[in-house]
Amino acid sequence: MPVGITILLAFQLIGEIIAYALQGVVPGPVIGMTLIFLTLSLLKGRLPGFEAATMTTSRVLLANLGVLFVPAGVGIIQHLDLLARRGPALLAVILVSTLATLIVTVFTFLATKRLMGMREHD
Known part of the structure; x- marks a missing residue:
């Protein structure tokens, strides 16, 4: 090994x-x-x-890959109070950034499709 x-x-x-x-x-x-x-x-x-x-x-x-995630889990458990206080703000940031990423991805795909000269139903 x-x-x-x-x-x-x-x-x-x-x-x-x-x-x-x-x-x-x-x-x-x-x-x-x-x-x-x-x-x-x-x-x-x-x-x-x-x-x-x-x-x-x-x-x-x-x-044994799961063992590598134990420190992250322990860190989350140790800071549950912080997560409880800032949880709603974190959730809002995650939701807004995910939505923004999806929207940018769609527009990027459509722009690339137009630049390549592809029609809507190719």
């Missing part, structure tokens, strides 16, 4: 370096995941040790 973690972290590091070079256009972890996906896809069966190490470690990490 240490080999698998090392491989995963190496790909994340490579992704972070590329993201830094691209000035943050795409997040480093996304680039790293894409690179490891391409590597595993292109070299399927050629590097069995590499494949086994990354797959085993990935399965263990995914099986």
